[in-house]
Amino acid sequence: MAKDLTIKALENFKPGSARREIPDGHTRGLFFVIQPSGLGNWALRYRIGGKPKKLTIGPFPAIDLPTARKLAAQSIQAIACGEDPAKTKKAAKEAARAPVAPVQDIFEDVVDKFIARHAKAKNRKSTADEAERTLKREFVSVWKGRRLSSITRAEVRDVLDAMVDRGSPGTATRNNPGVANENGSIEAANGHIKVRLDQRLPRRESRDFDSLEAYRAFVDRVCDRHNARRAKAVAAERETLKKLPRRRTTDFSTVTPKVTRNSTINVDRVLYSVPSRLIGHKLEVRLFDDRLECFLGPDLVMRLTRVRTDGARGHAIDYHHLIGTLRRKPQALRYLVYREALFPRAAYARAWAALDAAVPPRDACRAMVGLLVLASTREAVEIALADRLDAILDAGKLPDLAKLEEEFASKPSPSSEVAIPEPNLQVYNRLLSSACEVQL
The missing domain is CATH 3.30.160.390 (Integrase, DNA-binding domain)
Incomplete structure (x- = not known):
């Protein structure tokens, strides 16, 4: 040490x-x-x-x-x-x-230089005058005073779309040379919708949504607004649509990972935890857009929320699946590659950082695993214990596992006494007498 x-x-x-x-x-x-x-x-x-x-x-x-x-x-x-x-x-x-923005990066100055060096030098006077008029009316009026490097491709498309909506498609085409035109709005790429979503999200108080249904409703509103000017084209396309098949088509892909001895499966570059009873088994995992359905033979054993990652590896860990292993080998907590994803709430990550910095490694691991074991008893305990840990850490103290176990230990509910009267044996004698009379 x-x-x-x-x-x-x-x-x-x-x-x-x-x-x-x-x-x-x-x-x-x-x-x-x-x-x-x-x-x-x-x-x-x-x-x-x-x-x-x-x-x-x-x-x-x-x-x-x-x-x-x-x-x-x-x-x-x-x-x-x-x-x-x-x-x-x-x-x-x-x-x-970062260098200070040079003066020549201001948009209207760049436009003036372009007109002088290219438009007027390489075109007839009427063509150069038309280019100057269009650039200053359509673009300088919008981006005056801005740096050229700060203007995004999405903003350029917005200005061009505004020209088309105003009834000037020719102007938009002349100012967008070298870019392929789509074969109609119906065949347009989804990039347009992605741009609209990216523009609308900052106008909300948060980029987070309460549920998947709320996000889908938001996307529907953006799409409806985006397609409003294309109502005639959408209506014409709908007339040619056929009915959907009676049976739902397969909208998932399938993989068959084996559950590792650490009670995890690797699916699409994301490490998921599963119950320890599945260790050693091969699961048939159906990958839907928003979830994973795990089958053991013909039986659906669990559903998992699908996690996507832009990096090399992602983690979706439920500490309830691993708490049994950690309880037997608490020192393994220190070397888990997905340790940060293991903690159910930020308070538990704070507690680990404080314990790891202040006490010996073995004691820190034992105390942290003990806190997780205590939190795993009930969801209410997990929430209340997180609040208690925040209060302890904010006070500059370390969590005391023994005191917390005493505070949050499950107390058995008091059992009520039930009085059971003794049976009257004379009742059975009367039953026997009645049976004899019936036989006679």
Whole structure:
């Protein structure tokens, strides 16, 4: 186990022939780096999405030991909230180095230069005058004062669409040379709809939706508004449509992954957790647009919400599926590549970051797994425990597993006593007498 660094130890470290990284036992992930030249600096090593990352904190002795630990603790807190401090630092540097917009990048200045150097120099006077009039009326009036590099392709299409809607399709065509025209609105690419959706989303208070139905209703409204001017073309197309088949067609693809010993399956670059009882079995997974249906033989065993990822790997983890394994091997928590996706709420990620930075590794793993076991008992406990953890961490304290188990332990409901009277045996004698009379 790494020892706590001290000021005296830092002053006595001697450079070697190779670069050295000396861990600080006080703050997990903090390293003192000594270069062969004798220069020293601080670095923080951590993981985001299962990938190792490194953050250079600063040089020593300009940043002393207490300051380095404080800055490392702040970065660990940011990591627990889902941020990447190294990425944030890099973005800040790039923003500081960004050049100031040159004067020649202003849109109306670019238009004036284009007219002088190209339109008037290479065309007849009438053609050049028409180009100048169109550019200034249709474009300069909209983008005056803006940088040319800030104008997006979507904004250009909006201006061209406005020309067509106004009844000037020829003007739009002349200002859009070299771009293929679609064979009618019905055959247009879905890119137009995607652009409209991207324009409408910022006008809402949030890009999130309460449900899939709410998102579909939003898309329908945008499509209806976008297609309003094409009502005649849509109506003509509908007249030629045939009835849908009586039976629903197959709208899913199928894969057959095997459940690993870690109770996971890998589907379309996303790692999903499944119940441990399925370990070792091959599942038939049907991939729908919004969900996964998992079959074991002919039986549907579970449905999962489909997750999509733009990166190399995604994770969709339900800690209830893995809590049994972690309970037997709590130290495995530290090395899980999908550890950040395991925590059900942000409060649990904060608790792990605080425990990992303040207590020995084995104790941190045991305490965190204990918190997850406690949260897995009931959903109400998971929510209440998250609120309690936030309050404890905001107060600058560490969660005490024993006290929390005592506070949130399931208490058996009191059983009511039921009085059962003893049967009267004379009743059976009367039944026997009645049977004898019937036989006689």
